Every structure is written in structure tokens, then in C-alpha cells.
């Protein structure tokens with residue numbers, strides 16, 4: 291789960307508040323002390339934490355909160371608003387030039403994820419019907435050009451390169467004219483990284499910038515480097531000037547400090563986040579959705595978008611109808627597991643579902659890689675249609691037969707039955723929770739929200 295440590299601590303601080311009726315100033319101050327500690331432990335910039343806590347405290351001890359019937363809810367609402375503001379308030383999009391091609395220059399340190407992100411970005415815009423061109427200007431790291439070509443070809447995106455003997459400024463210039471000739475409406479320039487910022491790197495980037503006049507200079511930083519990412523962002527911005535940041539590796543166990551500090555320190559927005567090594571693991575950054583995920587309130591909108599991207603609507607509707615009748619059998623279970631595999635991973639999905647954090651623990655390692663998935667399929671396929679449809683008839687002898695027939699064990703069959711029941715509980719909880727969603731017209735594309 292993203293920023294799990296910080297999220298657990300913040301929710302812990304607020305659950306104490308919720309258990310009280312009226313709140314005194316002392317209660318709020320105590321809760322904010324916990325929030326401050328949680329943010330510092332998440333490696334958030336000290337000054338950012340100080341300003342944040344001060345602002346929240348001022349708002350929380352105001353009249354409307356202390357007198358209200360649900361003061362704790364008010365405090366959480368204020369923290370949510372201030373967290374969202376801290377990360378930039380609203381989504382900041384890439385500025386698309388009215389006169390194509392839009393030129394995006396990718397900069398950043400070695401290993402931050404520039405080349406991967408350049409490809410991801412190309413894929414993201416290709417999905418929107420654009421015709422991107424990737425330009426390989428990293429002539430120093432051996433195989434950097436090859437890596438970009440591999441990424442480009444896996445996405446069906448052309449990569450322009452002139453080998454690693456040519457001056458990067460000339461490559462960028464030639465790449466741009468190649469794009470003009472081929473009606474590319476987007477040029478993404480992958481520049482060279484360095485282990486640390488140096489004069490030579492900056493001069494080269496400045497010459498590329500003055501040569502091609504990019505509409506966007508995106509700095510790619512590795513969120514796992516915490517406060518370092520913020521310092522790198524500051525130096526690149528001071529030396530070169532950047533328009534936005536892409537935070538990579540948020541799928542790792544990053545504590546969240548970079549995401550919560552970088553905007554406040556550099557005044558530059560986070561535009562995208564990298565959520566994995568795969569080429570579709572890039573998401574536009576929404577401060578409000580990130581804040582609500584951190585506060586354990588899930589992020590249903592992103593979940594819907596992901597589901598709609600991958601879910602077969604007919605199947606979704608059919609499943610929704612079955613869920614209403616509290617039917618959910620092994621056929622559906624298999625469908626859902628395959629669906630979730632397409633959407634990313636159970637861990638990521640559950641992180642987006644409000645209040646599903648604890649279910650995640652009950653479901654255990656439902657996150658399956660191909661091997662586990664095949665064993666699950668073998669077990670389910672060894673069941674009779676009757677058994678799949680009515681799991682309650684699975685007695686010991688049937689389980690032994692299924693285990694034998696699928697080359698697995700009775701323990702694994704039992705575990706699968708348990709997981710099916712947990713999944714059923716989750717769906718039930720979900721459909722009952724979604725009454726509120728229903729009022730908002732439900733969420734098309736997700737069976738749970740029918």
C-alpha cells in the first residue's frame with residue numbers, strides 16, 4: 291500500500307480523536323504532535339512539516355470545529371484539505387503546444403527512471419491518439435540508446451537516434467526536424483543522467499534547452515531517495531529551470547517524504563508518478579486522491595479509471611447482478627483474479643478501496659504471480675460444475691479428489707475456499723458501502739457499485 295507507514299500512523303492518531311466526544315485544544319495539540327512525528331518519520335522536509343502542522347492547528351482550534359458535533363471528522367477534513375494543498379491542490383497537466391510538436395525534455399540523475407519514464411510517457415500519450423517520437427540523447431551510458439529502442443519498440447513508438455558518437459545537442463536538433471517532417475505531435479527527449487549534478491551535465495542540458503526550446507522540462511526523481519529527491523529538484527530548478535516533476539518508484543516502500551515535500555519546496559508540480567517497472571505503470575498525479583489514500587480513505591476514482599480501462603463491461607454487469615443475489619462462486623472468483631491481475635495487483639487495488647486496508651490482511655497473499663494463478667486455475671478446473679457453483683458441498687473426500695486431480699494439496703484447496711469466502715465478504719461489504727455511491731449515480735464499470 292502506498293505510504294503504508296505514514297497512512298497507518300495518521301489513521302492511528304485520528305482514531306484516538308474519534309473515540310472522544312467533544313474535543314479540547316489539548317486533544318487537538320496531542321493529535322497534531324502525532325501527525326508531526328508521522329510526517330517527520332516519513333522523511334518529509336522539516337520546515338514543510340512545521341508550517342503544515344501550524345496551519346492545521348490554527349484551523350482546528352477554531353470555533354466551527356470545537357463546537358461541532360463531530361469534531362474529529364472536522365479535523366480529518368482539515369488535514370485532508372491541507373495535505374491536498376501541500377501537494378499542489380489540483381492535477382497539473384502537461385501543456386500541449388497549439389503548434390505541434392509539443393517538446394518534452396526529460397532530465398534527472400542516473401537511475402531515477404528517465405529512460406523508462408520517457409517510454410511510459412510516450413505510451414500514455416499514444417493511448418490518447420498522439421504520435422510521439424522518442425529521441426535518444428543519452429550518449430554516455432552504454433546501452434542507454436538500446437534501452438530506449440527496446441522500450442520504444444515494445445510500445446510501437448519510433449526512436450530517433452544518431453548513435454553515441456554524435457553531440458547530444460545535434461541529436462536533439464535533428465530529432466526535432468525529423469518529427470516536423472513526420473508529423474509527430476510529441477517529441478520526448480531522453481537526456482543523459484549522472485551520478486550527481488555537475489557543471490558539464492548542466493551546460494549540456496542548457497544547450498539542448500536553448501536549441502530545441504522545450505515546452506516542458508520534466509525532472510524525473512526517484513521517490514525512494516526521500517529528501518535527496520527534494521534537493522535534486524531544487525538544484526535542477528535553480529540551474530536549468532524545470533516545469534514539473536515525475537516521481538518514480540512509488541510502488542516501492544518509499545515513506546512518502548518526497549511526494550509531500552517536493553511541491554512545497556520547489557513550487558513546481560508533480561505531474562506524473564511511476565508505480566512500477568511495467569510500461570503502463572505511470573499515473574497522472576492527483577493531489578486530492580493521493581491525500582485521501584494517505585488518510586486511508588481510498589481512491590475510488592483511480593480504481594474506476596483502472597477498472598474501466600481493463601474491465602469487460604458485460605462481465606462487470608453480469609457479476610454485479612450476481613453479487614446483488616449474494617452469489618459469488620469459483621467461476622467468478624477466477625474471473626476476478628484474472629481481472630485484478632490485469633489491473634495491477636491486489637495490494638494496489640485494495641489501497642484504493644475505502645476502508646479495505648484490514649481486508650487486505652485477511653485476504654493474505656491473494657496477490658498471485660503466474661505460478662500461484664495456475665495452481666488456482668488447476669484446483670478450480672478439477673472441480674465439477676456443481677462444486678464450483680456451490681462451494682459449500684465441498685467435503686473432505688471431494689477436496690481430496692480435487693487436490694489429487696490438480697496436483698495440489700488439501701491445504702491449498704482449503705485456503706482457496708477461505709479466500710473465496712473472504713472475497714465474498716469483501717464484495718458484500720463493498721456493495722453495502724456503496725449505497726452512498728449509488729446516490730451519486732453509482733460508478734459505471736465496477737460491478738460492486740451497481
Ligand SMILES: Nc1nc2c(ncn2[C@@H]2O[C@H](COP(=O)(O)OP(=O)(O)OP(=O)(O)O)[C@@H](O)[C@H]2O)c(=O)[nH]1
Nearest residue numbers: 400401402403404405406483538539564565566567
Ligand atoms: N519499481 C519501479 N522501478 C522503476 C520505476 N521507474 C523506473 N524503474 C526502474 O528503475 C531502473 C532505472 O530506470 P532507467 O529508466 O534506466 O533510469 P535512468 O534514469 O534512465 O538511468 P540512466 O539512463 O542511467 O540515466 C530500471 O530498472 C527501471 O525499471 C518505477 O516507477 N517503479
